[in-house]
Amino acid sequence: MNDAIVFSTSPVTLIGAGTVPEQAIEAALALAPDVVCADGGANVALQLGLDPVAVIGDFDSLSEAARVAIPEDRLHPIAEQDSTDFDKCLRHIDAPLVLGAGFDGSRVDHQMAAFNAMVRRPERRCILLGPELISFVAPPELRLDLAVGTLVSLFPMAAVTGRSAGLRWPIEGLHFAPDGRVGTSNEISGPLHLWFDSPAMLMMLPLTELEPAAAALSQAPAWPVHAG
Known part of the structure; x- marks a missing residue:
């Protein structure tokens, strides 16, 4: 930089x-x-x-x-x-x-x-x-351990797919897009593990979860510099 x-x-x-x-x-x-x-x-x-x-x-x-x-x-x-x-x-x-x-x-x-x-x-x-909420670009892979029932919203800014463990409504096999499917108001059901195929998914959590989210994001693998 x-x-x-x-x-x-x-x-x-x-x-x-x-x-x-x-x-x-x-x-x-x-x-x-x-x-x-x-x-x-x-x-x-x-x-x-x-x-x-x-x-x-x-x-x-x-x-x-x-x-x-x-x-x-x-x-x-x-x-x-x-x-x-x-x-x-x-x-x-x-x-x-x-x-x-x-x-x-x-x-x-x-x-x-x-x-x-x-x-x-x-x-x-x-x-x-x-x-009330925090928002960030979901990394390629993310692990978070939050209380069961914690709100998780996913909003795609471009076409993106992913996989999940620990969500009440799993996302594997879904094709997200800003003019198509979005992931508003999902919930934590256990230890959260997410994977995404591109840097296009905004993830939203309650403001109260800032500290664990910041720690998890800092430890997650990074996206490369985006060609766009």
């Missing part, structure tokens, strides 16, 4: 300009205390009393007060308009895991753009935190 602006050997919290639920930011910071902001996310971070190590984006929503408050060497403007600020951050953060808050739910278009960026850059491990 030679183009990294932020390099960390530990997970980092990435804050966007959307709504940042208190429980989500508390959960993220407990695992990843170093904060990076996507453009106007710096305004949010400062309001929360946080001190970002870097701000990355096109700076069209960064307030003048934030520009003054944050040291200039932590401001990293990227002028191009062909990608979102979230995507700019993903491709310039070199960390084992990014926990994103402020990208999920307050605007559907921003949320879908974030999901799109995650699927296009599956080698950048990232979990988005919302008020």
